[in-house]
Amino acid sequence: METGKNKNAIIIPLLAVLSGFIVGAILMLIFGYNPIQNYGSLFTGAFGDIFSIGETLRNMTPLLLTGLGFAVADKAGFFNIGGPGQYLMGWFGAIVFVLHFKALPGIVLIIGAILVGGLCGSIWSGIAGYLRAYFGTSEVITTIMLNYISLYYVNYAIKAWLAPKGSDSSPSIPSKASLNTAFLQHLTNNSTFHWGFFIALFCAFAVWFYFNKTKSGFEIRGVGLNPSASRYAGMDVKKTIIVAMLISGLLAGVAGALDGIGNYQNISVSNSTPSVGFDGMAVALLASENPIGMMFSALLFSALQIGGLSISVFSTTPSEIVNVVMASIIFFVAIRYAFEILLAKGIIKKSNKSKEENN
C-alpha cells in the first residue's frame, strides 16, 4: 500500500509534465507551428552546450530555494505566498550589506550578504507568521500585502539612497563579493552560473534532513498535519508556526541574496514583484514538496524558461508558449485527483478482468 502511494508520487508529476507538453504541442499545431522543432530547440537552448547548462542551473537556483521556502511553510499548514516579497527583501538586504561594508574581505562580504539576505526574508515572513499565530490573521492576505510593501519600499529605497542621481539601479557590487567567479565563468563559457547553485542544493538536502530527522521538523509536520493533536501532545503550536514561517522566509531571502550577489550584482527598481517567488510555488507543488524531488522540478522549470528563449530564436513561434506548457503542468498537478482516479480505475479494470478469467 505504501509503495503504491510512493509510486503515484512519481508517476503523477511525470504524467502532469507529459500532459503539459502535449497541451503545448496541440496549441502549437493549432496555430501552425512545428512542436517537434520547437521542443528540440527548447532542449538545445537549455542543455545544448556548457553555456546553456550553466544558465539553466543558475536560473534553477532561486527556483529551488523559493520552492523549498514555500514547502516548509506549507508543511506547517501555512500558505506562504509571500515568496516574492521575501525574495526581494533578501536581495535588497544582501546588496545593501555589500555596498555598505565594501572594505571587508570578499569571503566575509559573501557570507554576510547571504546571512543578511536570509534574515531580511525571515523578518518579512515572520511578520505574517506572528500575525497568524497570535491574531489569527489570514496569511494569504498578509503575505500578499507584504509583497507589495516590499516592492514599493525597495523601489523607494533604491531611488532615495542607493542609486546615483537619475539612475534606477544601485551601483554594482565589487567583484570580490560576487559568487560568479572567474573560475566558473571559464568553466561554463562565460555563463552566469555561480556558486549559489551549490548552496541551493545544500539547502535542499538540509530541508530534507530537517523534515525527516529533526525534532523541530517533526513538530512542523505534526502541527501542519493536525494542530489539535499537536497541542494535545504538548507542542507549542504558535511557536512552531512562527519557526516554520521564519525558515520559509529565510530560504526565500537567501534565494534573493544569491541572485543579487551571484546573478545581478546590483538591484534595480522594478515594476512588479519578482515572479521567481511565485514560480517557486509551482516547483514545490510539482514535487509534492519533497525537497529532493524539488531539485528535479526546479531543473525542469528552469530549463523551460531558459530553453524557451531559444524557441523564438529558431522559429517564429512566440517563446510565451513555454508559459502555456508550465501553466498546463501546474494545472495537471492540481487535478492530480483525476490522475489518481484514472490510475485506480486501471487497477480496478485489471482485477475485474483477472476475476472474470478465474470464473
Next chain:
Amino acid sequence: MAKDVVEMRHITKQFGNFKANDDISLTLHQGEILALLGENGAGKSTLMGMLSGLLKPTAGQILIDGKEVEMDSPRDAKNLGIGMVHQHFMLIPAFSVLENIILGDEPLKQGRIDYKQAEKDITALAEKYHLDINLKAKVADITVGMQQRVEIMKALYRKANVFIFDEPTAALTPQEIEQLMKIFRTLAAENKSIIFITHKLKEIKEAADRCIIIRAGKVIDDVMVADVAEEKMAEMMVGRKVRTTVDKEPVDQTKTVLEVSGLNVEKDGLAAVKNLNLTVHTGEIVGVAGVDGNGQSELIDALTGLRKIKSGSVKVNGKEYANHSVREITEAKVAYIPEDRQTVGLILPMTIAENLVLKNYYHAPYNKQGILNYNKINADGRQLVKDFDIRSQSEKEAVGSLSGGNQQKVIVAREIASQPDLLIAANPTRGVDVGAIEYIHEKINAERNAGKAVLLISFELDEILKLSDRVVVMHAGEIVGEIDPNHTSAEELGLMMAGQKKTAAK
C-alpha cells in the same frame, strides 16, 4: 410464515484483493427485527452499503420482495422502499425538523412547497408510529435522540418498508436507547422490517428476533436471539471466549494522586464545570458517568492543560498544576487517552512509530541535540506494536490506515508505556469492537492493579460499572452523586445522569 422482503444471495464484495464480503447470504422477513453482529471491519457496513445502493456487489444477487434488483445509487434503494439511518445523521442543522424531513421530496402545490400538506402527513405518521418529534424546532436545537427520530421519520415519509440502522445507539443515553427499542417494536408491529448493525449484545437480546453473526466477511451463524446466550454470541463474533469482567486485585488505595477542588471552567463564557471537587487515589479507578455535554470534556481539558481554568485547584501528587502547560502536566506523569482519537489522539498520516513517541519525542534517547533517532523510535515502536497487539503490517505504516480498534490501541500503548501515575481515559473504547474493548479494559485495569490512579470518563454505563472502584455522576457541570458500582443498576445511574434524582452526595 411471513414473506421475505429482502434476500441477498451469495454476495461477494471485493476491494482490490481484499474480500470485504465473502459469499454472504441473508434473508429478512416482513415485520422482523434482524441484528447484524460483528466486529469493526467484519464487513457489516459494506453489506448494508450494497443493500442501500451505495456500493455494488462484485458478485451475487439482491432480491427485494422476491424480484431481483440492481441498484446504482441510494436513490434506487429509496425507491425500492429501503431507508437507511446512518450513524452520523444526514441532517441540516439550520433547517427545521419539518424542512429536513421533506428535503428532496417536497410536496408541491402550484410549484410551491405545500408545508401544510407535509405537516399533516408527517403528523399522521408520527401518531401512527408513536414518534415524538417537534416539527417546528430547528435540528441544531434538538437532542441526538430526536435527531435520530427525524431520520426515521425521513425514511417513513418516503414510504420505506425496510429500515437499516447503522450503529443506532452509539450516541444515545440509556433512556433514549430504550425509547429507540420501543420504536423498533412499533415499526415491526406495523409490518416494517428492520436490520440494525451493532456490536452491543445487550441491545440484540432486548430488541432483535434474529441475529446474523459476521466475522471476517463471512456469515458465522444465523440464530434466533431467544435461543442463544449473550456470551455465546460474543464468542461467535470474536471467534473465542470473551471476558466480561476484570480481575481487581487488592491494592493500596490510600494515597491521593489527583485532587481537584473548587474547580470552575468556562466554555464560550458559560460555566461548564461548576465548583467541582474530585479525588483519585492510587490503585483506584474512578468512573465519571454522565450524558455527553454535561461538562466532562471541559473537565478533562482543564485537567490536562488544554483549557483555561477559571478558578480552583488541581493537584497531582500534591503539586499544583492548575493552568500549567500541556507538556508540564504530561511531565508530571499524567497520561491522557482522549475521546477523539482521530482528531486529537493521533496524527493519522504519520507512522505508528511516530505516533507512539508523539508525547516524548523530545526526550533522550529519541532526541539528541535536536536530531531525532529514528532507529530507536522505530525499534521501540516495533516493540510496542508487538506488546500491545496492534495489528499492522509494520510500525512504519501510517496510523490512518489502521482500523479504529487498532488506532485506539496505539494511543493506549503510548499512554501506558509512559508509565503514568495518573491515567485519564475519556471514552477509551468508543466505536471499537468487543475484542479491542476487552483488551483495552484489561490494560486499564492492569494500571489500577499496578497501583496507578485512573480517572475514567465514559458514556457507556457498562464500561463504567465494569471497571470503576467508585462512580461519580456528572450533570450540568456538577457532580451530583457518588455511587458504589457494585450496588447500583444501569437504571439508577441513568436517572442520576439525567439529573432527575439526586442521591445525597457524600
